[in-house]
Amino acid sequence: MTVPNVVNVLLSGIVGSTAYGLAREGSDVDRLGIFATPTEQLHGLHRYTESHVTTHPDRTLHEAAKWCRLALGGNPTVMELVWIPDELYEVRTPLGDELIGLRSAFLSAKKVRDAYLGYATQQFRRLEARGDGSFSADTRKRTAKHARHLKRLCHQGLELYTTGRLTIRVEDPEAYHDFGERVAADSAAARPLLAECEAAFDEKHSVLPDRPDEAVVETWLLGVRARFYTRGSEQ
Template identity: 35%
Template structure:
């Protein structure tokens, strides 16, 4: 049994939205220079441009298609995309708090920077009283705008979630409703010394992961080149060649080759996770190299944008713990440093060294902070109750607006077998008909 907002068996896979990250199959051939990409290629949506979508195709790279030239690869993704789109259309008017976030809010934007928005929405009262589980997130098709349901936002803020606290404290935060104003008035209830872990230590741990990912990427171009030049090379052959040039220490030559073999395995697993290989195996990596794809894009985790934001989080934690308040707009020398990191002027190793050098200051701020050790849970609980009561009042009074008389229709719970096969009796009837023919 699956309780859904409504039955979805009517969905047209050519019409549903395709959010970023959706796995798709192409419906047409495409010629790229001298190469033909056949119909049926598999990829993942990575960007949108009006009515067209950029798709990262396995073994090919990014190719642009019209929407009607693509279908979702999995039926479940069709259903998810439709639900996400329907929730956005129905509940976008119920947003009570909104802010521009990201580089444009931190004072680190350039001319081509995206405009990202986050916010909070309230569920109309009828959406909370039935069996159908209402959405807790609203996300635009291109992923540039996302909103949390008010209870989810409060719970995240109590955990000192960086995205949520920054939404509440950024200069651009703007109440769209009285409920949004209440959230901003109560934002101090969510601040605690837990910022040390959720901002500072989290960012340091992620930078260590970046360092590991950087080491993983060191020799990938070389491995692909070797396979392109000599397709007969085996996994053991590649491991021996890699061990001969790797600077990593190992007790014996056999250990060096074992490390190198594990690296190659990590490489093809990583490329599969990026949608570049159809399977997590050496044969797929070799086929990828033979296809002529020898220039690999920088992995998302290794892009300067990710590293600079982690350093920004550490600096934010230090200021907030030390001063008891924070201005999220970055200024002065730190701003120039972050812009240099973002522009790729700093190698990753130097960025990690900077973050490690900030650790003593982070620890000192933690020890000296006057922030409370825990958020004010009773105040947060009272806030949520106040919001729930206000939403119920507007519904019962048929007050004007999206939380009152103008609220979208409440979802209806239905029995939904999704994309299951026809009923057993129908299958038998079909088979019997064929026998008779």
Template identity: 30%
Template structure:
């Protein structure tokens, strides 16, 4: 791939860098692993003066292939983004394309190695650990094929139950147990009350309470107030909308997920996402490497690689993995005390580098 979309066509955006990233770069891949492609593209400086801003990144639908603009790359590197930092230390066998401007960026990559880099690695890793415990909610609670119905979020208090003889008054019950058919009723909003409606039975002449995705409130004739009043409707619309979003997200995940990743959880072998925790430990080891060697750890080998493979295979419990993570963090805290890395990236130097690389690319493509 030599060129990508640019909002202005005089000089097309071109690829400065392309590599195989992810597990194949780390050395943790299996036969079922996806191939992740990451890259960097350049755009003419004049494109950033257009009203229609150029893209920060271009990707496929599943984000298996992602290209970042040079400007966005420098911006994320300055913010100590772990994923972008990896691109500056890719193993040679993973690099597919590397333009002169990228070679210059690699030569000056130490500009972006800071104590903040270690902090972002550790912080992101622990945010993932917090999400890992317990089987995935979608595995524990699969969604039915049919989306949630509005009627499932309706409760009613029938007229007879508003003040029944010998029973507690005003006890809502699910719509399905009430015997009320909303298609045979009209609704009128109860004043000063949210999600509460009066119901009136109009039988076969009714237009129904729901019209599409909304509840329709009617003006009820005074003569019908007493004769047709059937009870009160409580409709939790927000809960239905959230359930609908959850349902859509679940089925999107089902369509797009990597089935092999979920086999251990679905079979009940593990109560956590082993692949996620493997990459969490890898991030922690990379943060430690920044403090020890002044660069992140991308290609893992030796005992560390075997450890990550064993974690993914489910040979350690969640508590054991957390103990390992805490031990790495303790090492990092100790290393910070004697670390001579700058606290942050020099913003002025990063901006100057962006300008230099852009001018060099424009001159080469003039």
């Protein structure tokens, strides 16, 4: 994939509904990636750009350090990039492969629980704010989408918390779409799922450590800085 105006892309791929197996006709194709700023620019007078976001096509690229910080915080959106199926990668460099290989170093029990359950709760609050389903077709469509996200975040978060692995593609896409339609008709239909998710996080044992392995992440990032030390160097 050619990324306009951004060089040194280390890893990029298709995420979102396509990766989950939830895409339908007309669904957007979302792309996420990581790039490296030439190291000398990190010390210059002008602040470097940490993220490049475009629409049509929908693409988000984070600078390597920012991506690492977000991933260490358990951010579900950025973490997808290092767990998607191989066929969904469009740019995959040796440094990108290294990052995939150390993806478990970013994980910790508390961060995963807080991030996934927190994002799921945010989705539920959005649903509650829309009331009883007596709204426009467009709003109903967005509500169903948020409900699918809530269900996915609960499932994937618990999987990551209890097994240390993340399966991006959902097992039964139609069940997610059906859930979305039920919640679009009545937002209260999402409440039992969120309550079950909260209880499961409280009851289940996590295989994840108390803290992520920041030393491993730092070593990788310093390797990126060394690779792009020369001004104008590209992958």
